[in-house]
Amino acid sequence: MTSYKMTCSCGDTMTVDAATRDEAVAKFKSMMDETGIKAHMDEKHPGEPLISVADCHRMIEQQVSPA
16 A cells, blocks of 8 residues: 545645555545535635535546655
């Protein structure tokens, strides 16, 4: 297993353990569904408009790298 990370524009970094980068991307995407995105936005981006799941998942694909 390798640790993979993703850093949001707010500086918040999340990590997951996965066998491959593709598996890590899938794990991040499952965590950042509508509920996960809303919770993150409420906590880390108060007052900013909620981003779509599609936009969030695009960012995940671009940001995931080995930790």
